[in-house]
Amino acid sequence: MSSGPLRIGVIGCADIAWRRTLPALAGHPDVRVTALASRDPERARRFAERFGGEPVTGYEALLDRADLDAVYVPLPAKLHARWVERALLSDRHVLAEKPLTASAEETETLVGLAASRGLALLENFMFLCHSQHARVSDLVAQGAIGELRTLTAAFAFPPPADGHNIYKPDVGGGVLTDAGVYPLRAAQFHLGPGLQVLGAHMNVDERRGVDVAGTALLVAPGGQTAHLTWGAERSYRSRYELWGSTGRIEVPWAFTPPAAHRPVIRIERQDHVEELTLPAQDHFAAAVDAFVARVRDGVPSVLEGEAVLSHARLVDQVRRRALAPGGGPDEVDPDGRERPMASTNGGSRGKK
Structure with a gap:
């Protein structure tokens, strides 16, 4: 991981990302929004113009980059498991919007995968922060x-x-x-x-x-x-x-x-x-604080692990x-x- 700001890529240009989470990520002093991926090139460009970073067409293309420490996933629920897993397998920490997946079985798989690879996986239940x-x-x-x-x-x-x-x-x-x-x-x-x-x-x-x-x-x-x-x-x-x-x-x-x-x-x-x-x-900013603290310093969070499984x-x-x-x-x-x-x-x- 780089010694500078946490370099984050975004998989999916969703409404919640535009309104609340990306403003919190882009405004954090220890985060740099590096790339934003959408299947729609114009949508990726519009997000990049507002929040910085490079627009990317396609989610796989974003994960192929070498300049990312972590990934934020605001996709629809049924797409989470696939892309969170791919992000973890690419050795990126992950902040995902709730629900983390569409089933307890998928959630258990992802939480276990993150633990086995020493990666942070947080579910963005921001109100808890x-x-x-x-x-x-x-x-x-x-x-x-x-x-x-x-x-x-x-x-x-x-x-x-x-x-x-x-x-x-x-x-x-x-x-x-x-x-x-x-x-x-x-x-x-x-x-x-x-x-x-x-x-x-x-x-x-x-x-x-x-x-x-x-x-x-x-x-x-x-x-x-x-x-x-x-x-x-x-x-x-x-x-x-x-x-x-x-x-x-x-x-x-x-x-x-x-x-x-x-x-x-x-x-x-x-x-x-x-x-x-x-x-x-701002509880979105507080959730970003929790994610950065978990990635940088290993600070435990209520947004991860057994609480997510339960x-x-x-x-x-x-x-x-x-x-x-x-x-x-x-x-x-x-x-x-x-x-x-x-x-x-x-x-x-x-x-x-």
């Missing part, structure tokens, strides 16, 4: 709401344009992997590993062949529960709440706060309400429970893999 969530964890640990009992979380938004990837099953569309993963990841962050899926439901748009809304009920090994809701084609909502034995904590703008937003954490007890206003923070397995559990009526709740084996339990508490498949 925002300081408001660590502050909430500290408050819970300090007993601000007594013993934690329940987490509720919701992430939903109005319908995107008809041609959006969320409506394209061939590239891994569906709202579970676009929005549902945020409440699921929040539940893991606050309730820890070993979550079981007691029930799940997804509304499926039969015409498009994708899920457009969902809900899940989880239980942690300690008995805490999580009730999660997500969806497209509804009013915007991005929040979670932790409910304890003596109070509750609300995070009103949990998953997509703008960089200039000063987050507010609301603490409510029976005879007292308090609101903490935190400094503004999340992928949980998403698979939710999907299976929602689309297979009659299946029992899932129990997690000691190695982290799930196994079905005998029960009649089934999920269901809904029609839009």
Whole structure:
């Protein structure tokens, strides 16, 4: 690796890259955007004009370059496994947009490959890098709401344009992997590993062949529960709440706060309400900081390793429970893999 800035190539000129992640990469003092690849030469050129670097036609051509230390992958979900694997095999560190892959099996393969080659592989769940969530964890640990009992979380938004990837099953569309993963990841962050899926439901748009809304009920090994809701084609909502034995904590703008937003954490007890206003923070920039620190100094990140594997397995559990009526709740084996339990508490498949 070069001793100068981290040289990054971009595989795929996606909207999220244009709006949020590439501004954070290009603005980092220890990163240089070196090349940007698209199957459309004009699109690659337009991205390069804004963020620097050389436009490249085709993803393989980018990986053939000798001047890259790392790769950022913002492709559609079903293309991630192929190109993340190729990037790792070319000995590049990888930052990939969520979901890392379309299945737990593919995720396990890639995480193992990265570990075997001594490479960083981070899944860009940028909201986890925002300081408001660590502050909430500290408050819970300090007993601000007594013993934690329940987490509720919701992430939903109005319908995107008809041609959006969320409506394209061939590239891994569906709202579970676009929005549902945020409440699921929040539940893991606050309730820890070993979550079981007691029930799940997804509304499926039969015409498009994708899920457009969902809900899940989880239980942690300690008995805490999580009730999660997500969806497209509804009013915007991005929040979670932790409910304890003596109070509750609300995070009103949990998953997509703008960089200039000063987050507010609301603490409510029976005879007292308090609101903490935190400094503004760009969580995309914080995720880039985490990636650079992992590559340069080996600093561990919540965006990699076992946390990524556990999340992928949980998403698979939710999907299976929602689309297979009659299946029992899932129990997690000691190695982290799930196994079905005998029960009649089934999920269901809904029609839009």
